[in-house]
Amino acid sequence: MTAPTIVPRLNLHDTVTTALRGMILDGVLAPGEKIAERALCERFGISRTPLREALKVLASEGLIDLLPRRGATVAQITEADIRDLFPIMGALEGLAGELACARVDARDIRHLRALHDQMMDSYARRDEHRYLRQNRKIHETIFALARNPALSEMYQQILTRIHACRFILKKCDRDWAAAVAEHAEIMDALAQRDGARLSRLMRDHIAGTSARIALASLDGNEERDAV
Amino acid sequence: MTAPTIVPRLNLHDTVTTALRGMILDGVLAPGEKIAERALCERFGISRTPLREALKVLASEGLIDLLPRRGATVAQITEADIRDLFPIMGALEGLAGELACARVDARDIRHLRALHDQMMDSYARRDEHRYLRQNRKIHETIFALARNPALSEMYQQILTRIHACRFILKKCDRDWAAAVAEHAEIMDALAQRDGARLSRLMRDHIAGTSARIALASLDGNEERDAV
């Protein structure tokens, strides 16, 4: 029997889950904001049933808080969350780097090199928005090269949970330069297929990012303990 | 303001989620088995609404597969899943070990030592069931000592997903001896608070477990590609 052709059988609650997730990621629904079921239903033009199913899923992803009998709120990421999640991300990135090293071929390396060069170009132009997008693309590509879907999924889930962080990233120029230097090393280790070194570099790169974020949020004067 | 006292405000869908998860873990619902909504509703004495909400959550945890318009089935773990998930577990265990090392005090070490000795006792008596339970307890304790709730949660989630594996573990005596030896080393590294070494040991311990499982399932003659 051939592999089953998946014909897109969409259903409302999945669609709504995706839509809601997007709204939270895009900041349409702000962290801490209360989610009024009926209002959202009207907005989407659907009934409460599929919406509530979507809320359950997003809650289990950690994107919203669901308190019994008191409704849903968009999850606020705290400094404790960042302290906890970044080391995990670091461990996952380290693993991804190691696996990727073992599996890349010359073509993959050329592809990554191209992405890397593009990002360096954005850095040279100080195009922060483009830089961040390309940076993310590079990390995602390394995960893809690791050929471990479960790993990629976990990575994405953590990225999603700490989405709010991207707003405070790259505050000062020195941090940005440090991150760029780390990326150059990462590219180098990968080109040499040095898995152990790449693993260490990626873990430390994430740890560095974490430290830079933590520092940024300490002297930043935004909300008290939400980032 | 003091920390809010959470008074247990139970609701049906959470209860059902927990119950269903337990049924899957206990094997009451076998991997691959179709989950008939109405049958389960009658069994629980509830309506379909909370049950379906529970199914969505379990699907997002990877415990069941949910195909649009064709119902839910208990997820079957494949060899590919094991190949993917164990390295992730290894990375998480490694991180847990490192963090735990940085945070344990003498009392924690004594506690772990006690658990370790009990497990060794079970090994001496060849009490496999008790051994496995204590083994799990030790790993969970190390995660608890790491003081990273998000990390513990991810670990638990992966453990849950690969629950089916425990049935094929510890097949041969040599493997068991190897695992026991590794545990002795782990205990030692922790007592010495050698984070780097503990991290490496725990990661390799998981890798070893993975290899032993993979081998066991290769020469085992159970179902073709489900473990």
Next chain:
DNA sequence: TATCGGTATTTTGCATTCATAATTCATAAT
């Protein structure tokens, strides 16, 4: 003015209902 108490309103959780897609079963055709 601020706080308390009680009622009205809203919101949540769950059951029920309805429409539609999927499956089953019987029948016909090869």
Next chain:
DNA sequence: ATTATGAATTATGAATGCAAAATACCGATA
């Protein structure tokens, strides 16, 4: 006998309805 076709049955997806809890409102009292 086996496969195809179509009607009957069943299951899923989503909307609606209803009871109970939480919140908002409002006047009374200190």
